[in-house]
Amino acid sequence: MTSTPLRIALWGTGHMGVELVRAASARRDTVLAGAIVTDPAKEGRDLSELAGLEHELGVTATRDADSVLSRDDIDVVFFTGGGLTEEIAQSMTRIARAGKDAVTFSAIAHPATALGPGAARKLDELAKASGVHVLGTGMAPGFMLDVLPVVLASCCVTWTSVSARVVLPMDDWGAMTLDAYGIGKPPGQHTPPGSRLSFLECVGTIVDALGVDAAETRQLWEPLVSERRREGGAAIVEPGRVCGVHRRYGVTTTDGREINVELIGIYMLDEELDGVSLESTVRIDGPPTSHVSATLTGGWTPDPYPATAAVGLNCLPGLRSLPPGLYNAAQIPFAVPRSDWPSAEV
Numbered sequence: 471m472t473s474t475p476l477r478i479a480l481w482g483t484g485h486m487g488v489e490l491v492r493a494a495s496a497r498r499d500t501v502l503a504g505a506i507v508t509d510p511a512k513e514g515r516d517l518s519e520l521a522g523l524e525h526e527l528g529v530t531a532t533r534d535a536d537s538v539l540s541r542d543d544i545d546v547v548f549f550t551g552g553g554l555t556e557e558i559a560q561s562m563t564r565i566a567r568a569g570k571d572a573v574t575f576s577a578i579a580h581p582a583t584a585l586g587p588g589a590a591r592k593l594d595e596l597a598k599a600s601g602v603h604v605l606g607t608g609m610a611p612g613f614m615l616d617v618l619p620v621v622l623a624s625c626c627v628t629w630t631s632v633s634a635r636v637v638l639p640m641d642d643w644g645a646m647t648l649d650a651y652g653i654g655k656p657p658g659q660h661t662p663p664g665s666r667l668s669f670l671e672c673v674g675t676i677v678d679a680l681g682v683d684a685a686e687t688r689q690l691w692e693p694l695v696s697e698r699r700r701e702g703g704a705a706i707v708e709p710g711r712v713c714g715v716h717r718r719y720g721v722t723t724t725d726g727r728e729i730n731v732e733l734i735g736i737y738m739l740d741e742e743l744d745g746v747s748l749e750s751t752v753r754i755d756g757p758p759t760s761h762v763s764a765t766l767t768g769g770w771t772p773d774p775y776p777a778t779a780a781v782g783l784n785c786l787p788g789l790r791s792l793p794p795g796l797y798n799a800a801q802i803p804f805a806v807p808r809s810d811w812p813s814a815e816v
Contacts, residue, residue, distance in 0.1 A: 479504030482551030
């Protein structure tokens, strides 16, 4: 690494892209250098305007992706747009072919699970041949439901089960994401599991990091139906319509151990009325000398997007310290020599 700040571009300026702009502009180790958009109304506008910043960044948004990807002065491209996993993988492939490191919050948290072993291997080979790094990360997946359980498991001599549970609000989620989860729709009208980010990717990351083999995987997607009217964000939910989701994913290992990940997301969550509290809990069970449990109450609220942006930016030194290739978040070192890395102003 050098003392020169990394020059980054982002592809997508929705909610996640805007938070990344705000986070990157507040640091000294990164410089915003390019922006790719798909909305004609955003083309030609400065990133500062799109992100609601007072100071001008001097970065003009463009729909011409090639004009950004072909630039020699860009080190990393963050893909913050939406789409199906295969579509996002195509964009990541395009970034890698252009010789840029590629990071996304939208998919590919565990490449073999998201893409299949064959496609993941091809993307890894492309990254190596292009001399770049490719990573899918974020808060969940990318930290709370996979990396954190792996870190806590390092406190245990042995274990019999690992479980992680997150209860979070969906209030600040964008309209496209809420629509994919079926928020405001009759039960059953959501994007089918597997066509978008799956928390089986969290399970896969834990399985790999703990060095076990999966014998059986399972997943359950249960819509939560509202008993009251909810509004205030990007959707309106009438009584009898979907207001959230309860997702459970698990695996039984070949030696009979259990790994389970649970996500409860609720739109316009009211802890008293909905009967659940915001939390992030990791529990690892085993013999009396091998047990650990940690609960973070409140979580990153009301908006987890700034923390997600921080995860992506803070992973860059560790990611770029590794050989070129395709990685998941549990493979990124937390601490690398940074004597010549500019200090961040966060």
